[in-house]
Amino acid sequence: MDFHFSLDDVSQYTKRLGPAHIDFRVWPPPPDKNSVWYNARTDDNDRTDATEYGRSVMSTQKINSGKVVIQEYPQIKQLDNANVLHRCSQCFRRSADFKCRTSNCPWALHYCSKKCEARHWSSVHRWLCRFPELSKYNDMTHDNLKSHTGETPMMLAAYFFSNQSRIPSLVSNLSKHSVLDKKRYRDKARMVAVVLNLTRDNVVDELMEIQAQIRCNTIAIRETDADWGVNMLLGKAIYLSASMLNHSCDPNAIAFFGKDPGHDPCLLRIRASRDIPAQQQVCISYGFTAMKHEKGARRNSLRSRYFFNCKCEACQSGNVENPATHMYQCQNCATGRLAHGEDFCKRCNRRIDWMTIARVEQKADELVEEGQLVEALNLQDMIYHKSALRWGEAMDRLGQGYAQRGNYEKAAQCVTASLKAVGDTFGPTSIETSRELLKLATLLFNGHIIDNAKETVAEAIRVYKALGLDEQNGSEFKELQQMQSTLKHVDPSPLVADAALSTTSSATNSITADTTATSTKKKKKKK
Structure with missing residues (x-):
């Protein structure tokens, strides 16, 4: 004191x-009525682990992906x-x-x-x-x-x-x-x-x-900033019904707050993130997921903060190649995924030179700090697996740079690579994927890349509906609907239609070659 x-x-x-x-x-x-339940109930009978985990929430019938399970005020x-x-x-x-x-x-x-x-x-x-x-x-x-x-x-x-x-x-x-x-x-x-x-x-x-x-x-109350796309911490609260939801490292439900700007930021909605069969436990993540965290780290954190040993299916299955930790690619076969410190690649059984990887990674980080994104990307291309989030983040940064200069085609190529990494990590129907899809759809729409824009907008609308984001983020969903309506009446330009988006590897080569050529021209002019 x-x-x-x-x-x-x-x-x-x-x-x-x-x-x-x-x-x-x-x-x-x-x-009297702080919460509303939909096709779910509390369950604390016939459970040997009730003392450790407390009460749980069970589905009373099938709950479709995107549907609200609990709506509650703190x-x-x-x-x-x-x-x-x-x-x-x-x-x-x-x-x-x-x-x-x-x-x-x-x-x-x-x-x-x-x-x-x-x-x-x-x-x-x-x-x-x-x-x-x-x-x-x-x-x-x-x-x-x-x-x-x-x-x-x-x-x-x-x-x-x-x-x-x-x-x-x-x-x-x-x-x-x-x-x-x-x-x-x-x-x-x-x-x-x-x-x-x-x-x-x-x-x-x-x-x-x-x-x-x-x-x-306690449940942290967060709000998504529409301009920056980040989750801001507002405060924390006790929700008596939602607090009965147990944790899973591979949850089948997600917590959302508010609805749209102007709604109560403290209103909590628990939505199914995938179909939940009847008589199955509804679980959320307490901040640690198998996609983002290594098994040992998340189990230790859950034990120290919440005092239970996680026994979810993700922890029981082993999760050998965690997308968050296995971010590097093998220098020898270029297909094996590596976690930091692994001596040998599981694909080709050859030894890994971590000293070289560390030097390349440090140099790439320095180039990012200096704003030399393409040069940094060339180095990161050598060490990161193309399904790793670090690679996706690098491509996303470069895409932002192209978008700011009005080069929507190059920006879309970068975000396409970022979308692949995000989708491979979090799954094709996830909050993270929905954000990348909206970003890519907007770039394609603004760049008049019509065929690709139609396909991406349709996929974004599917994911939004599956997660319930059509109600939760109504303004974003309306934006997607408006793009889809506009694209129905637009014929693709022959020149633009030929500029189909490439895969991650070819997109990187195209971006690098384009920037290298531009840099060479500038040097010749100086001479």
């Missing part, structure tokens, strides 16, 4: 207790500290121009409207507004998101809406937390209990368990 605090001297705190602290029965009750939530100046602390929307009704509030909260300020005040803030000591424990930061436990507002909201007890139905695994973590939970619980004059016999133990529950069941 970075302020002087004594459990023996409570008068300085108790004299600041207001009417709101006299009778906690005025704490508003939880909403029971308790907390905005990221990085967003408190420009996001509403109640609903997480932008344009937060209103402040707390107390002029000297130490929490520096902002709201999008007086209505949201009133809702936040009545639900949690009036209990905390007078206590700057507790604001020092408003530790909702990106670094603490997954490893830290209870922000004070979340902990108290959980305590009171749960009728001064633990959060119902959610596991805490408190016995598995480290001794140091449990000491931190107890210190914070004692401090909060004294400041707010919580005198119940078991209050410290209950606040400790709530902090452990928050750690094991």
